[in-house]
Each structure stands twice: as C-alpha cells, then as structure tokens.
Amino acid sequence: MKPVRPDVPLGFTRTKLPAGTHMCFVYDSEEERRRVMAQYLAAGLEIGERVAYFADPTVEGALDWLSEAGVAACAGESRQVQVSPAESVYCPGGRFSPEVMFETLREFRRESDTAHYNGVRVSGEMGWALRGIPGSDRLLEYEAGVNYVLPETGITAMCQYDANIWDGATILHILRVHPMMVVHGHVVQNPYYMTPEEYLRKYCAA
Amino acid sequence: VPPSDPHRDARPPDVGAGAPVLGRLLSALVVLEALPTTAKMAEFLTAALLDVPGVTGCEVRLGPACVPVEEPLDSSDPHHFTVRVETGGRSYGAFVFEIESEAAAAPYRPFLTNLGASVALLSENRWQRSQLERVLAEVQVSEERYRGLFEAMLEGFSYCRMLYDDQGQAVDWIYLAVNPAFEQLSGLDNVTGRRVTEAIPGVRESSPELFEIYGRVVATGVPERFQIEFTPLSLWLDISVVKPADGCFVAVFENITARKKAEADRERLIDELRKTLDEVKTLRGFIPICASCKKIRDDEGYWTQVETYISEHSNAEFSHGICPECMGRLYPR
Numbered sequence: 001m002k003p004v005r006p007d008v009p010l011g012f013t014r015t016k017l018p019a020g021t022h023m024c025f026v027y028d029s030e031e032e033r034r035r036v037m038a039q040y041l042a043a044g045l046e047i048g049e050r051v052a053y054f055a056d057p058t059v060e061g062a063l064d065w066l067s068e069a070g071v072a073a074c075a076g077e078s079r080q081v082q083v084s085p086a087e088s089v090y091c092p093g094g095r096f097s098p099e100v101m102f103e104t105l106r107e108f109r110r111e112s113d114t115a116h117y118n119g120v121r122v123s124g125e126m127g128w129a130l131r132g133i134p135g136s137d138r139l140l141e142y143e144a145g146v147n148y149v150l151p152e153t154g155i156t157a158m159c160q161y162d163a164n165i166w167d168g169a170t171i172l173h174i175l176r177v178h179p180m181m182v183v184h185g186h187v188v189q190n191p192y193y194m195t196p197e198e199y200l201r202k203y204c205a206a
Numbered sequence: 207v208p209p210s211d212p213h214r215d216a217r218p219p220d221v222g223a224g225a226p227v228l229g230r231l232l233s234a235l236v237v238l239e240a241l242p243t244t245a246k247m248a249e250f251l252t253a254a255l256l257d258v259p260g261v262t263g264c265e266v267r268l269g270p271a272c273v274p275v276e277e278p279l280d281s282s283d284p285h286h287f288t289v290r291v292e293t294g295g296r297s298y299g300a301f302v303f304e305i306e307s308e309a310a311a312a313p314y315r316p317f318l319t320n321l322g323a324s325v326a327l328l329s330e331n332r333w334q335r336s337q338l339e340r341v342l343a344e345v346q347v348s349e350e351r352y353r354g355l356f357e358a359m360l361e362g363f364s365y366c367r368m369l370y371d372d373q374g375q376a377v378d379w380i381y382l383a384v385n386p387a388f389e390q391l392s393g394l395d396n397v398t399g400r401r402v403t404e405a406i407p408g409v410r411e412s413s414p415e416l417f418e419i420y421g422r423v424v425a426t427g428v429p430e431r432f433q434i435e436f437t438p439l440s441l442w443l444d445i446s447v448v449k450p451a452d453g454c455f456v457a458v459f460e461n462i463t464a465r466k467k468a469e470a471d472r473e474r475l476i477d478e479l480r481k482t483l484d485e486v487k488t489l490r491g492f493i494p495i496c497a498s499c500k501k502i503r504d505d506e507g508y509w510t511q512v513e514t515y516i517s518e519h520s521n522a523e524f525s526h527g528i529c530p531e532c533m534g535r536l537y538p539r
Contacts, residue, residue, distance in 0.1 A: 028242040163241045168249025175237065183236045191229035192254070 005154045008119060011043030012036075012185050019119050020151040023187060024143075024178035026171055028163040036182060037123060038069035040158055045071065045080065048118035049156075052108065054086035056125035079115065087128045096135035098142035102149045109153040121156040127165055141204045143177035144196040158182065173203070223313035227258055231317050235324050244268040244299075244329065251301065251325070258318070260310025261303050268299040268325070270333065284308055287315065289322035291329065298329040362388035362459045365450070368424045369401070376421030377410065378403050382454070391461045392439060406438050413438065423447045424455050433462065442466040 007016035010023075027033045037053075044051045051071070055062035063083055071081065089104065090096055105122075112120045129136040143159065150157055161174055175181060175192035176199055182188075194202070234254055241247050251266040268291065287308075289301040301322055305311040356363060363385040369378040381397040389395055397405045410417060413436060423430055429448040436443050445459040493515075494503040501509040504518075513524045528536065 026237065026240045028240050163246060168241055168246040168251070169253040171237070171241070171246070172250050172253045181237075183240075188233075191226060191233045 005151070006119070008047060008049070008121075008156060009043045010156075010187055011039035011041075012182075012187060015187070017156075017180070017187060018151075019154040019156050021156050021180055021187075022147055022150045022178055023158045023180040023182055024161060024174055024190075025158055025182040026161045026163050026166075026174065033160065033162075034065050034069065036185060037158075037160070038066070038071055039185070040123065041066070041071045041081075041121070042069070044119070044121040044156070050080055050082070050108075050112040050115070050117035050120050052082045052084065052120070052122040054084055054089045054122065054124035056086035056127045059083050059085055062125075080117070086124050086126070087133070090124065090128060091133050091135070094133065096129070096133055096138065096142075098138055098145050101142060102146065105146070105149055105155055106153055109155055119154060119156070121158075123158040123160060125160045125162075127162060130165060140173050140177055141200065143174065144199045144204070147177070147179065147196045176203075223317060224259065227314065228317055230254065230257060231314075231321050234321060235328065238325065238328060244270065247325070248299075255301065255303070255318070258311070258314050260306045260312075260314070262306050263304030265302045266299070267302070268329065270298075287311065289318050291322045291326045293323075293326045293330050296326075296330060296333075298326050298333075356385050359385060360387055360460075362391040362457075362461070364388050364397075364457050364459075365454065366402075366420075366457065367454050368421060370421075376417045376424070379420065379455075381405070391459070392441070394439075409438050420447055420455050420457070423449050424453060433466075435466075 005019040008019045009016050010021075025033070025036060027036070041051050041053065053062060053066065053071075066081075066083065090101055092100065092104075108122075109120055126139070129139045146157070149155075159174075159178065161171065163171065166174070172192065175190055176194045177196075178190055179193045180187050181190040234251065237250060238247050241250060245268075248266040248268045251268075252264055255261060255264040255266070284307075285305055287303050287305060289303070290297065291299040291301065301318065303311065303318070363383075364381055365383040366379040366381055368376050369380065371377045378401050380401055381399065384397055389397075394405055402409055413434065415434065416436075419430055419432060422428075427449045429446065431444070431446045433442065433444050435441075440463075441461055442463045442465070443459045444462045445457055447455050447457045450456050495501070495512070496503075496509065500512050502512055502515040503509050504515060510518075516522055517524065
C-alpha cells in the first residue's frame, strides 16, 4: 500500500507540498542559490526533519555559508544536519550508480526513522557529474528513476544545477526529469516534466 | 470539411494549440532568465522548440544587441518560417523553424511569435544591464582613483556643509569628510560629522575671516585662495576653497607654518643687514681735490688733509709710514 506522506513546508511560501517532492533548482547566481537553500533547509529543521546537504566539490565553503544562514550551526552537535561532499555520497568508490544511490537514500531514510526524525530532506550540488566520473553519464537516468524512490521514501529533494556550467540543451533534459522546479523563490509545476517511463523510453533506451 | 470543399487543403485543421505545449512555451522564459549567456539560451531553445508539434527542425540565432543577424530564410518557403527576436529598436536574432506543414504549425505560430518578443525583451534587459554594469564599473574605477588621490594627497582636504544663523550668516560648518593629511596637518582627530565650533572651540571668535571667506565662496561659487594665521592651532595655512555642491565647500590646505617662519627669519635678517649697512659710511660721488697738495674740499668749503677727510667720511683709519720713493727723496744717501 502506498504510504501517505504529509505535506511539508518548503520555506518559500505558505504552500505545502507532499513529502517526497522532487525539485530542480537551476540558478546562475550564487547569492540566489544560498538564499533559496537556506530557506529550504531551515524549513525542514523547523519541523524536525533530518537535513542532508551534499556539497560540491568540498564541504568547507558550504559549511561557512550554511553556518552564516543558521542552518549548519548545530551540525557539529547533533546529527540533524549532515553536510557531506557530494562526490562521496553520489559516487562511493569513485563510480556513480543510480541503483547504489537509490539504496543510499533508502538507508538514510531508515536511519532517520530509527532516530525518530519527523522526515528527511536533502539537497545536492550536481556539478560533480561534469567531471567525467565513471557512471556519471547515467545522471539523467538516475534523476528520472528517483521519481519513484522519493515518493516511496518520503524524502524531499532539491537538485541544484548551476546554469553557468551546464549547457542549455542538458538543462532542458534536467527539467524533463524533475516534476517541480524552483523559480524565483517559488516552487512551480514543471511543464517540461515527463514521467520516468516516458523519459527513459524516449531518451535512455539502449 | 466536406470532401468537395475546394479550399480543404488550404485551411488549417480545426484544432487549437495544446495546453502542455503552451505551458512549456510560457515556462521557457523563466528558465531562460536563469541561463547566463545567449549561447546557453540558444542551446536550450533549440532543443525545447523541437517539442512544438509540427516543428521538425529549429535553429535559434541569438546575438548581442545591434549585431546584425543574418537575414532569415525566405518567408514564402512553405516548410520554413521565421520568428524575429527584436524590439522596436534592436535585433537580437531569430528563430528559424523547419515545419512539417503550415497547417501543423499554425496553432502555435502566435505563441512562438510572443516567445520571440519576450526573448527580445529579456535580451534587451540584459544588454541594458550589461551597459549599466559597465558604467558602474567605470564609476567605481574612477571613484577608487579619486579615493586613492584623496587618501594619498599631501594637502589637507575637508568637505564641509555650511551652517547659517537666522540672519543667513555663516556661523558654523560640519565636516562631512576629511582625508588623513587633514588630521596629520591639523592635529585634529575624528572630526567627520562634527561641527567646527565643537572641534575647535572659540574658532568663530579667533578666526572670523574664515567664516566670511567660506561663506562667500558657498554663496557665490567663486573659488578663493588665501593665507591665514590660524591662531587656534598656531598654524599658518595656505587654503584653497571651492564650492562643489549647494551649501557645501571643499577646503584644501597646506601647512605653511615652516615657510612662514623661514620668510620671517629672512625678513629679520634683511632688516639686520639693512641696519648694518646704514651704519657703514661710504664715499661716493665727485670729491674735489687739490691737484697740487692733494687736500680735499669738504661740504663746508674747508680744505682738509686727505687722511682727515677719509677718516671722517668712512670707517677707514690710517697708519703712517714712508714709501721707498719718498724715502729716497727725503733721506738721500
């Protein structure tokens, strides 16, 4: 039976969306990115969710601005906030595998439930996928497939794509695999979205 | 449409544009706003516009403002149509579509035209922003240059706003900005934001001419330069004052106390020399002398010995001896 997931605030407006929502955030301004991320992550902390942030390429810079935003202040004392290098999370052992990442997300949810958190939200900086890491060519396949995993686990996720490093045609594909997108601080339905079946059949068929 | 209708093939099919497609066209603009370059915008649109039903090929040409874009394909070609990306004044490019048929693309053409206009406006906004940023960068460079000059100049600089009493008399001023040399030369610290009467108590009474001159420059806008002995600080100052804005003045000053002291020393030395010279008796002009006995006639008409005359008219003194020639004449062997 499909689990019922509560609606959760995302930090931008009073509108709530079901836990397990999968969003992409295409940005070209670091200032805007930090503002959006601070709002999104803080909203999760406020309702007792466990928050994981996957920073790329290293966590040092992210820890600084997340601390300034008050998000990572308690990272050293509690496990509610976890800031990790994106490459080590997405590509354990130096290889990216959608299946392994799906399992990582499921395990993270299980751990969080055991620790009695009210929910889980994550966000990842996706620049690692442009560095030629083995398996990173399956990124869009992963993004399509995770549309099954997130509603199943109730993990709310926002994937960050820097428009300064991703080309325009790939950004269109990124939009096709995210049902929601963040635009100017609002989460909106993404009209480019294609169901995973549709997308995988059209673009990822062997 | 009845099969017998002679215009059957010329009429567009009786279908409207699909909502999902229109939704994507509308959303394209917000995605484009996040893309930092025209190249990325063109890549995105080239791929996205292929989703429009009836479109079999698409070339998006976007360029910076004022760059002429290659003339799009012939509009009479039934398998191509062009949407110009232009505002009233500038061209930013074009979308060139290859279409299956006129009829298939027809429902979307107005929306594609609207998208072209929106992309043109977005491009124009970016172009204007880039122009603004360029100007701001130039202003910043200029500001930094003048800031460097302001900080490094050897002269004291103060930018002040004049304050007046009820009768319109200049009675005080507020230091809006001063440079490091101001503090170094005047010995006054932290004057920015303070009134001069607060920074230098009694200045109005001791240096009323400053208020008069500064007030006059602010009133007339005519720059002035003057030297003043500024007694509250025991300084001599050479001051240039200009009016940069209504109610304000800038005073640039040099501490000339040392120069003034040197000038005073020189004047004193000259006076002393003059007095000394006055005491020195000099002989000048025509002196009437007897061609025979060599006596000199003085101013009163008396004939006196030459040594007496010279002794009386100069500080020279005589010692008496006999020259070899006279010795021979007076005491022959």
